[in-house]
Amino acid sequence: xxxxxxxxxxxxxxxxxxxxxxxxxxxxxxxxxxxxxxxxxxxxxxxxxxxxxxxxxxxxxxxxxxxxxxxxxxxxxxxxxxxxxxxxxxxxxxxxxxxxxxxxxxxxxxxxxxxxxxxxxxxxxxxxxxxxxxxxxxxxxxxxxxxxxxxxxxxxxxxxxxxxxxxxxxxxxxxxxxxxxxxxxxxxxxxxxxxxxxxxxxxxxxxxxxxxxxxxxxxxxxxxxxxxxxxxxxxxxxxxxxxxxxxxxxxxxxxxxxxxxxxxxxxxxxxxxxxxxxxxxxxxxxxxxxxxxxxxxxxxxxxxxxxxxxxxxxxxxxxxxxxxxxxxxxxxxxx
Amino acid sequence: xxxxxxxxxxxxxxxxxxxxxxxxxxxxxxxxxxxxxxxxxxxxxxxxxxxxxxxxxxxxxxxxxxxxxxxxxxxxxxxxxxxxxxxxxxxxxxxxxxxxxxxxxxxxxxxxxxxxxxxxxxxxxxxxxxxxxxxxxxxxxxxxxxxxxxxxxxxxxxxxxxxxxxxxxxxxxxxxxxxxxxxxxxxxxxxxxxxxxxxxxxxxxxxxxxxxxxxxxxxxxxxxxxxxxxxxxxxxxxxxxxxxxxxxxxxxxxxxxxxxxxxxxxxxxxxxxxxxxxxxxxxxxxxxxxxxxxxxxxxxxxxxxxxxxxxxxxxxxxxxxxxxxxxxxxxxx
Numbered sequence: 001x002x003x004x005x006x007x008x009x010x011x012x013x014x015x016x017x018x019x020x021x022x023x024x025x026x027x028x029x030x031x032x033x034x035x036x037x038x039x040x041x042x043x044x045x046x047x048x049x050x051x052x053x054x055x056x057x058x059x060x061x062x063x064x065x066x067x068x069x070x071x072x073x074x075x076x077x078x079x080x081x082x083x084x085x086x087x088x089x090x091x092x093x094x095x096x097x098x099x100x101x102x103x104x105x106x107x108x109x110x111x112x113x114x115x116x117x118x119x120x121x122x123x124x125x126x127x128x129x130x131x132x133x134x135x136x137x138x139x140x141x142x143x144x145x146x147x148x149x150x151x152x153x154x155x156x157x158x159x160x161x162x163x164x165x166x167x168x169x170x171x172x173x174x175x176x177x178x179x180x181x182x183x184x185x186x187x188x189x190x191x192x193x194x195x196x197x198x199x200x201x202x203x204x205x206x207x208x209x210x211x212x213x214x215x216x217x218x219x220x221x222x223x224x225x226x227x228x229x230x231x232x233x234x235x236x237x238x239x240x241x242x243x244x245x246x247x248x249x250x251x252x253x254x255x256x257x258x259x260x261x262x263x264x265x266x267x268x269x270x271x272x273x274x275x276x277x278x279x280x281x282x283x284x285x286x287x288x289x290x291x292x293x294x295x296x297x298x299x300x301x302x303x304x305x306x307x308x309x310x311x312x313x314x315x316x317x318x319x320x321x322x323x324x325x326x327x328x329x330x331x332x333x334x335x
Numbered sequence: 336x337x338x339x340x341x342x343x344x345x346x347x348x349x350x351x352x353x354x355x356x357x358x359x360x361x362x363x364x365x366x367x368x369x370x371x372x373x374x375x376x377x378x379x380x381x382x383x384x385x386x387x388x389x390x391x392x393x394x395x396x397x398x399x400x401x402x403x404x405x406x407x408x409x410x411x412x413x414x415x416x417x418x419x420x421x422x423x424x425x426x427x428x429x430x431x432x433x434x435x436x437x438x439x440x441x442x443x444x445x446x447x448x449x450x451x452x453x454x455x456x457x458x459x460x461x462x463x464x465x466x467x468x469x470x471x472x473x474x475x476x477x478x479x480x481x482x483x484x485x486x487x488x489x490x491x492x493x494x495x496x497x498x499x500x501x502x503x504x505x506x507x508x509x510x511x512x513x514x515x516x517x518x519x520x521x522x523x524x525x526x527x528x529x530x531x532x533x534x535x536x537x538x539x540x541x542x543x544x545x546x547x548x549x550x551x552x553x554x555x556x557x558x559x560x561x562x563x564x565x566x567x568x569x570x571x572x573x574x575x576x577x578x579x580x581x582x583x584x585x586x587x588x589x590x591x592x593x594x595x596x597x598x599x600x601x602x603x604x605x606x607x608x609x610x611x612x613x614x615x616x617x618x619x620x621x622x623x624x625x626x627x628x629x630x631x632x633x634x635x636x637x638x639x640x641x642x643x644x645x646x647x648x649x650x651x652x653x654x655x656x657x658x659x660x661x662x663x664x665x666x667x668x
Contacts (some may be wrong), residue, residue, distance in 0.1 A: 049525035049526065049527065050525055051600065056647045114667065115397060155614050159612075164626075175350050185381035185382055185552065185615070186381065186554075186592060186593060186596050186597050187381065187592060187610065187611040187615075188610075188614060189596070190595075190596035190597075190598075190608035190609070190610035190611070191610040191611075191612070193547055193598070193608055193610075194607060194608055197599045199605075212526065213598075214600075215597075215599060215600055215602070216598050218598075218600065218601070218602070219598045219602050219604060220604070234386070240598075242601075245571070252527055253526055253527060254526045256526045256529065256530040257526060258530070258553070258555030258556050258558060258559040259555060259558055259599060259600075260534070260554055260555050260558070260599040260600065261558070261560055261582065261583070261599065262578060262579040262582050262651075263579075263583065264600075265558065265559075267650070268530050268534070269528055270527075270531055271527045271531075273481075273497075273664060274495040274496065274497040274498065274525070274528050275473070275525060275527070275528075
């Protein structure tokens with residue numbers, strides 16, 4: 001089975017400051033060599049801390065920011081400069097953002113916001129309006145009550161439902177959810193997560209679920225991608241990755257989560273320091289200055305993202321035979 | 336607790352009302368709780384539940400012209416609500432101090448971190464600048480800021496988020512307060528940094544012996560730091576008691592609903608989240624009845640009547656007329 005969405009070697013650098021001759025002084029390596037594939041009907045979760053490049057990756061996929069390089073293909077068709085037009089890409093892939101208020105035009109009614117997409121894509125006025133009503137009902141908002149309202153009249157949870165309806169209005173195949181439930185209170189977050197699961201089944205959607213909340217990512221995802229400082233450090237099927245994290249960073253990240261029940265209190269692996277600045281990241285493995293098991297090789301050679309079997313990939317010398325690490329532990333025996 | 340600890344904080348029937356442009360907002364209603372020496376109480380609730388407003392009442396940090404506060408707030412035997420301005424200023428930072436969610440906004444950007452800590456020490460202890468700088472250095476080392484001596488002369492924007500929050504804690508604890516108020520201090524931090532700060536707070540509490548009042552919306556964070564919890568909803572404390580008991584065996588339907596709505600580690604993907612329908616109440620009128628009743632699946636006609644006083648038993652408190660109803664308890668468990 002070929003993947004619905006394929007991404008290869010996605011890269012974005014930002015210059016910081018300029019010399020008198022216009023050359024950048026420093027470079028932020030926001031996203032570097034990010035590759036993944038998502039099969040139709042699946043959910044790929046992308047996790048990582050702030051500054052790891054997960055949101056930049058989402059924006060690059062949508063071409064909201066043009067990538068420096070990299071290949072984005074839906075159903076084998078490539079999009080971007082010199083390929084198929086970005087408009088078509090955005091018809092097939094839509095996005096829901098974290099800030100539900102900032103992502104709606106305050107001067108448009110809810111109906112106008114949702115109907116905008118279909119109308120601009122060739123649907124008639126009445127078709128577009130009917131679509132808006134149907135979708136509002138589908139995301140759990142009574143159309144008669146909400147259709148003429150403005151974003152400021154709605155609560156955060158209601159606004160996020162409107163954003164979801166708007167994303168679905170042009171019948172995309174892929175929806176990118178960038179921290180889409182992170183700003184919501186827990187009781188409302190549960191409603192929206194349930195809604196997303198229902199919509200996925202009903203419209204046969206494929207999700208990219210970006211979040212810093214590891215519990216939620218585990219709950220919604222089939223596959224997970226872990227990012228650190230602009231790079232993918234580990235990916236694989238959700239159960240295996242959570243049960244037996246292969247990268248020391250993934251392990252620390254999972255261990256840092258507070259227990260959600262008093263009976264499950266645990267001791268945490270505590271990393272030193274904050275995630276470093278993506279301007280001039282550390283040489284070798286970008287995680288090595290904070291890594292509890294780093295060796296000399298980790299500061300010198302950048303570990304490639306390597307296939308370690310069972311659909312799992314990891315960028316860590318400790319898991320790569322012949323890397324020069326003193327005690328390479330293949331994944332199966334790792335505890 | 337084996338020994339009977341003295342209450343450092345006693346709050347009784349606290350009511351806080353704000354005057355807004357569109358009428359009053361009844362932010363906190365009839366809140367009462369105690370905090371003993373060395374204890375940590377987590378005020379747990381969603382946005383708008385009144386937890387931060389309650390916290391700020393302990394230092395009277397609300398805008399005075401717009402706020403009406405009634406009730407009793409006693410900290411180390413002193414009545415906070417009737418204090419004059421001078422006594423209040425003496426108390427802030429000395430007896431009670433606070434750590435905020437966003438340390439970038441809490442520090443003054445034009446003074447160095449070291450000078451801001453020293454200023455607080457001089458203000459409250461009247462010592463020399465040198466002695467105060469030494470205290471600042473000691474505190475920066477205590478919160479484990481790397482190369483603390485160098486960072487005394489740093490400005491807040493030169494530090495990372497985690498480091499700024501450590502510096503904020505150093506400032507808050509520089510005059511050895513009896514009570515530390517923490518308002519979502521780790522919410523803006525990344526997971527790997529959050530756990531560092533939570534463990535640091537626990538350790539400092541052991542060393543310095545202060546009591547902590549910790550506001551959070553995150554059940555996991557509350558479990559990590561607190562031994563008692565008070566769950567807030569619609570401006571009231573609806574349930575309180577030892578945290579293990581309250582969160583293992585919740586009595587109030589809202590506490591139960593909040594736990595059921597939270598994704599927990601290892602949760603089965605086939606399992607549906609039990610969402611609480613509707614949204615939290617708006618507090619534009621005094622709510623005398625149960626604020627949760629419109630969203631509660633156990634609510635009856637009686638729940639629309641004014642709430643009777645809370646039920647207290649087994650060292651716990653719950654504010655719900657149906658809480659001990661066998662039918663409700665069976666459904667919750």
